[in-house]
Amino acid sequence: MTDFFAGIAPVTFNPDAPADELAYRHYNADEVIAGKRMEDHLRFAVAWWHSFAWPGGDPFGGQTFERPWFGETMELARLKADVAFEMFAILGQPYYCWHDADIRPEGATFAESKRNFEEIIDYLGTKMEAQGTKLLWGTANLFSHRRFMSGAATNPDPDVFAWSAATVRNCLDATHKLGGENYVLWGGREGYETLLNTDLAQERAQAGRFLQMVVEYKHKIGFKGAILIEPKPQEPTKHQYDYDVATVYSFLKEFGLETEVQMNIEQGHAILAGHSFEHELAMASALGIFGSIDMNRNDYQSGWDTDQFPNNVPEAALAYYEVLKAGGFTTGGTNFDAKLRRQSLDPKDLIAAHAGAMDVCARGLKAAAAMLEDGGLEAVRKARYVGWQRPEAQGWLRSATLEEVASPVEAGQIDPQPRSGGQEILENYVNRFV
Incomplete structure (x- = not known):
C-alpha cells in the first residue's frame, strides 16, 4: 500500500451522505435498470494518462501537479501502478485504459522501451488478477514523441511508419495478454498543418494499409476484442483525417474495413467537429459501427479540447439514450478521458472528480432508460x-x-x-x- 490516498475511504452508494462526504448519490452498481445492473450498463473505466501521467500543464503554463511517481524509472512506474490500483479500489471502477507511454518509461532504444513495457505489463497483470479490475482497452501513444511530429501511419518517412507498426504490434499483444476487451487507434498526428507540403492521396493510402495490417494481426493472434478508431477533427494538427464518425466510415468503406472496425466516440471531440455528442452516437449506430465512448466535456467558452469531467445531466441523458437505443455496450464502455483542472492539486480532487462524473452518468442513464420505457420520443x-x-x-x-x-x-x-x-x-x- 502507498500513502497517496491515505485517509480516503472507499466511495460507496449513500444518497443521504452529508454534502462534504465522498459518496455516490446516484450510482448504485447493483441497481437494475432496464433489465441490467447499472455497473454492467455503464462499464466505467479510468484513463491512466490523464489521471496518473498528466502533469497539469496547459498551452500557456507547465507542470502544477507534484506526484511521487513522476520520473523515468521502472521503480516509479510500479509505484504509479500501485497508486492507480488503489484508486480503482476506492472508486470500485471495473475497468481502466492505458497508452504504452503512460505506463512505462521511455528507453534509449526501441528494444529498451519494449523491455520496460513488457515488464510493467506483467506487473499490471498480477495486480489485475489480485483485484479483479479489467482492461477496457489499450492503445499506443503515436503522437507525443518528436518522431511523430509529421504523423505516424501517415508520416512522409516510411521509417516512422515502420516504428509505428512495431509499437502497435507490441501494444496489441499486451492488450491481448491482459484480456483487454478493445484496442483503440487515435490519430493524434494523423493529419496535416499545410497542404503546401502534403500529399493527401499518399497519406490516406498509408493510413488505410496500416489499419488493414492491424486488423489482419488482430485475427492472426486471436484477439477477440474490437478495434476502435477515435475520431477528432483538429488539434493538435490543423486538419485530422479521422474528422468525425461519418468521415471515418467513408474511410473504412474505401479500405474494406467497415465490418472490422468500430468507433470510440468522445464527447469533446464531437463538439470540436461541430456536432452534438448524441449526433455522433446516433450516426455510429445508424452505420453499424458504434463501439465505446470517452465521457468528458469541453469548456464551451474556450473552444479547444479541455477534457473536463462531465457535469451536465441533460447531455449525459441524451447520450445514453442513443447508447441504449443502439443496444448498449458490448465490448465498449464509459471511459473518463478527463483530467483535473490544473489548480486541483490534492488526491481527494482525483477521487471527487471521478465519483461526481459517475453520478452524472448514472443520473443520465436512469433518465435515458425512463424515456425509452415511456416511449414518447419514439x-x-x-x-x-x-x-x-x-x-x-x-x-x-x-x-x-x-x-x-x-x-x-x-x-x-x-x-x-x-x-x-x-x-x-x-x-x-x-x-x-x-
Whole structure:
C-alpha cells in the first residue's frame, strides 16, 4: 500500500451522505435498470494518462501537479501502478485504459522501451488478477514523441511508419495478454498543418494499409476484442483525417474495413467537429459501427479540447439514450478521458472528480432508460415518418424511376402541406426526465 490516498475511504452508494462526504448519490452498481445492473450498463473505466501521467500543464503554463511517481524509472512506474490500483479500489471502477507511454518509461532504444513495457505489463497483470479490475482497452501513444511530429501511419518517412507498426504490434499483444476487451487507434498526428507540403492521396493510402495490417494481426493472434478508431477533427494538427464518425466510415468503406472496425466516440471531440455528442452516437449506430465512448466535456467558452469531467445531466441523458437505443455496450464502455483542472492539486480532487462524473452518468442513464420505457420520443418519430409506410412510398425507395415518382405530382394527386416538427414540445418532454 502507498500513502497517496491515505485517509480516503472507499466511495460507496449513500444518497443521504452529508454534502462534504465522498459518496455516490446516484450510482448504485447493483441497481437494475432496464433489465441490467447499472455497473454492467455503464462499464466505467479510468484513463491512466490523464489521471496518473498528466502533469497539469496547459498551452500557456507547465507542470502544477507534484506526484511521487513522476520520473523515468521502472521503480516509479510500479509505484504509479500501485497508486492507480488503489484508486480503482476506492472508486470500485471495473475497468481502466492505458497508452504504452503512460505506463512505462521511455528507453534509449526501441528494444529498451519494449523491455520496460513488457515488464510493467506483467506487473499490471498480477495486480489485475489480485483485484479483479479489467482492461477496457489499450492503445499506443503515436503522437507525443518528436518522431511523430509529421504523423505516424501517415508520416512522409516510411521509417516512422515502420516504428509505428512495431509499437502497435507490441501494444496489441499486451492488450491481448491482459484480456483487454478493445484496442483503440487515435490519430493524434494523423493529419496535416499545410497542404503546401502534403500529399493527401499518399497519406490516406498509408493510413488505410496500416489499419488493414492491424486488423489482419488482430485475427492472426486471436484477439477477440474490437478495434476502435477515435475520431477528432483538429488539434493538435490543423486538419485530422479521422474528422468525425461519418468521415471515418467513408474511410473504412474505401479500405474494406467497415465490418472490422468500430468507433470510440468522445464527447469533446464531437463538439470540436461541430456536432452534438448524441449526433455522433446516433450516426455510429445508424452505420453499424458504434463501439465505446470517452465521457468528458469541453469548456464551451474556450473552444479547444479541455477534457473536463462531465457535469451536465441533460447531455449525459441524451447520450445514453442513443447508447441504449443502439443496444448498449458490448465490448465498449464509459471511459473518463478527463483530467483535473490544473489548480486541483490534492488526491481527494482525483477521487471527487471521478465519483461526481459517475453520478452524472448514472443520473443520465436512469433518465435515458425512463424515456425509452415511456416511449414518447419514439412514438413521435414513428408518427412523423408514417407516410413512408404507404406501399407507393416504399416502392419509391426500392425500384421506382424519377419519372414514376414525379407522375402523381404532375397529375395533381399530391399537394403536400408542411406539418409542425414540434421541437419545443419534445424539448419539454425531455426536461420532464432530467
